[in-house]
Amino acid sequence: MPELEAREIECFLVLGEELHFGRTAERLYLSQSRVSQLLRSLESRIGGRLVERTSRRVRLTPLGASLRDELAPAYTALLDAVDAARARARGVGGVLRIGFVGSLDEDLAGLVRAFERDHPGCEVRTAEVPLADPFGQVRDGDVDAAIVLAPVREPGLASGPVFSEAPLSLAVPARHPFADRPSVPAEDLAGHPLIRIAGPAPRYWREAQSPRLTPGGRTIPSGPAAGTIQEALALVAAGRGAMPLCVPTARRHARGDVVFVPLTGLPDSALTLVWHRDRATARVRAFSRAVAEGTARDRAPAAAGAGGR
Secondary structure, eight states: OOHHHHHHHHHHHHHHHHOOHHHHHHHHTOOHHHHHHHHHHHHHHHTSOOEEEOSSOEEEOHHHHHHHHHHHHHHHHHHHHHHHHHHHHHOOOEEEEEEEESOOOHHHHHHHHHHHHHOTTEEEEEEEEOTTOTTHHHHHTSSSEEEEESOOOOTTEEEOOOEEEEOEEEEEETTSTTTTSSOEEGGGGTTSOEEEEOTTSOHHHHHHHSOSBOTTSOBOOEEEEESSHHHHHHHHHTTSOBEEEEHHHHHHTOBTTEEEEEEESSOOEEEEEEEEGGGOOHHHHHHHHHHHHHHHHHHHHHHHHHHTO
């Protein structure tokens, strides 16, 4: 692929994410006029308009949206292939800083050990990421990537496939009416306050972990906000509210004054790896591939078993 064509594609894909010529120029270290020039050149090669630009907004045309959807996976695969070749030629070396929310359980620790075994020149250093700010350290560059709860819909950040999916439990005080139940349907959360996650975590992410409505649309009252899992469990124990937690996390935080009851009717909890699009190093891409490959291996036996029923 000639260099100019590659630059045109990169510029178009970034513009498709940002929908803003100024931010696109900043990300690519170009002038806005150069961004416009690259876009016009690509449109000339395609033979149609890809972007509509007015004084108020920038948006992709239907042709542009279709091209973006088809180009993005291929372009990412191209970058991954180049990174993989570099890694094989030079080895992925240096330090990779990985953040995690809550605790690094046995499965995640095993993933880190396997990555270091497969990339002996690379050292993985882990750091806890606050529950109340899962993306801040990634944005600020304090960590290269972070393992966080899905979903991730952050401008400028990329995420890999979800993994470590697990059912939910509901943390309640030992004397709560739910404590003796075999399970709690999500509809029964109406009328019972939930501990909320404090900011600056984005609202969509906080509400995904601690919903404000039942699946049937009934209101779930808000309890106090907590910045860490330990703070949240202390509030639960004090009778200030309940809190959904995935089953593995609940097991790791067992305590006598809190009961964890299976919670049904809500999507499983899931983790994903998130990193800054502009700082996707070969180490980050290699770790992301390792997570994806590990997830595929874990799911393969289950899929084989399902096929045999």
